[in-house]
Amino acid sequence: MMNDTNELQRQILEVIALIPFGKVATYGQIAKLAGLPKHARLVGTVLKNLDEGSQLPWHRVINSQGKVSTINLDENGENRQLKLLKNEGVLLENHKIKLKDYQWIF
DNA sequence: GATCAGGCTCTAA
DNA sequence: ATTAGAGCCTGAT
Numbered sequence A: 001m002m003n004d005t006n007e008l009q010r011q012i013l014e015v016i017a018l019i020p021f022g023k024v025a026t027y028g029q030i031a032k033l034a035g036l037p038k039h040a041r042l043v044g045t046v047l048k049n050l051d052e053g054s055q056l057p058w059h060r061v062i063n064s065q066g067k068v069s070t071i072n073l074d075e076n077g078e079n080r081q082l083k084l085l086k087n088e089g090v091l092l093e094n095h096k097i098k099l100k101d102y103q104w105i106f
Numbered sequence B: 001g002a003t004c005a006g007g008c009t010c011t012a013a
Numbered sequence C: 001a002t003t004a005g006a007g008c009c010t011g012a013t
Helices: A005-016 A027-033 A040-049 A080-087
Strands: none
Touching: A005 A027, A005 A040, A027 A040
């Protein structure tokens, strides 16, 4: 099967769009659901190049250790991703998200 | 092309 | 529970 780069990206974005409110998914999980098992890092790259205008729930993507892997601070010096998650009721416990409770089960 | 770095993950200690 | 190291693949130099 021939996969164009943009095609891969599209598939990834599609899956991310499905993550429900109040839930999170890991990079690896997204890659897998998109049918691209070993592309966890690509997911990260795609999100990085994503601009803020995007309506995608990019903040619901975290790493397998239950941590957020970006720095992205707002004007108040707060991490945007954590803030957004907090707004959805996804809380931290010792700087980590309990995947056991919040991970999106497809 | 060859190399390197990157919003990762698994596994072993 | 952390963490270092090795894999993996893609995109940038």
